[in-house]
Amino acid sequence: MVMRRVYQCLFFDLDKTLWDAERNTFETLAWLLDKYHLSEKIQAKDFYLIFDKNNDAVWEEYIAGTTTKEELRLKRFVKTLSYFGVDDVSLASAFSSDFTVFCPSMPHVLEGVHETLEYLRSRYVLCILTNGFADVQKRKLESSKLDQYFMKIFASDQTGYTKPDARMFHYAVTSLRMKKDVVLMIGDDEKVDIEGAYRYGIDQVxxxxxxxxxxxxxxxxxxxxxQLKDFL
Known part of the structure; x- marks a missing residue:
């Protein structure tokens, strides 16, 4: 049985933990296929599945430091369109530009998010710890009305580090002048969020x-x- 600690600060991942990345991405991709007259040739659900795989792959490259922010944004669309027989870098660039603008404006969050954060906001310091890019993540928080709950965002392109690198967690903890034993990391990624926090030495959900x-x-x-309300 876990001995309950008295936490002061909660770090939240954003995408797929709070912000409904799957729904927001799917709806954005469906809109893009329609805008560029590809919806009759390519089904949105099929495009989403391939994009999701390619997106995960290029994000792994970004975390490993083998690709840049700009390359990531373009490469995932080049690879996805190519899979469907559309080898057009200019079109991929247009998809990338529109996606970067439109997707963060989508408002959908996962079930129970607002109610849970409303419960937690008066009890803890709430922060976002994300591998996403600061400008995009801020727009996601604003469009989904999640920005009201969080004191600070720690994003990879601002800190210079990415989860699961211990330096990402250390940067955030020391910036807040907190001790490890009063900080809790909450996230959906078993390696990036959970193993990363575990290796650094802070508790995890x-x-x-x-x-x-x-x-x-x-x-x-x-x-x-x-379920956070059951023990926090």
Whole structure:
């Protein structure tokens, strides 16, 4: 049984933890296919599935330091359009530009997010710890009305580090002048969020929405964000 600590600060991942990245991305891609007259040739659900795989792959490259922010944004569309027989870098660039503008303006959040954050906001310092880019993540928070809950955003392109690198967690903890034992990391990624926080030495809440076993035993294991209220 976990000995309950008295936490002061909660770090939240954003995409797929609070902000409904799957729904927001799907709706944006469907709009793009329609805008560029590809919706009759390519089904949105098929395009989303391939894009999701390519997006994950290029994000892994970014985390590893082998691709840049600009390359990431373009490459995922070049690869996805090419899969469907559309080899057009100019079109991929247009998709990328529109996606970067439109997707962060989507408002959908996961079930129970607003109610849970409203409950937590008066009890803890709430911060975002994200591998996403600061300008994009700020727009996501604003469009989904999540910005009201958070004191600070720690984004990879501002800190110079990415999760699961311990330096990302250390940057955030020391910036807030907190001690490790009063900080809790909450996220959906079993490696980036949970193993990263574990290796750094702060407690973790694994939001297990995909039924994927984590590589380490998390401090807390939940399946819905509302369950945070059971122990915080």
């Amino acid at each position: 694994y939001l297990d929405v995909r039924n994927i076993p984590p590589p380490v035993t998390p401090t807390y294991h939940i399946h819905n964000i509302s």
